[in-house]
Amino acid sequence: MAAHGHVVPWTTNADASMWKIRKVGMSTDLNSALAPVPAVQPTRIYDLQGRRVKQPLHGGIYIVNGRKKYVK
Secondary structure (H helix, E strand, C coil), rough: CCCCCCCCCCCCCCCCCCCCCCCCCCCCCCCCCCCCCCCCCCCEECCCCCCCCCCCCCCCCEECCCCCEEEE
């Protein structure tokens, strides 16, 4: 990097590559480092006629949380 913080291109005929690491900030708060956990959505299963079922009883195509799934 050049003194002004921009990347300096490296070429194959240069003597060596140069890396510079600059500290830009450090979080000391654990909550800012953790990602929020998404809420668990209930599983909704429907047959092809649009009826809601609790569990697929036999093989076939079901709609599970808005996506088509094949159950053997």
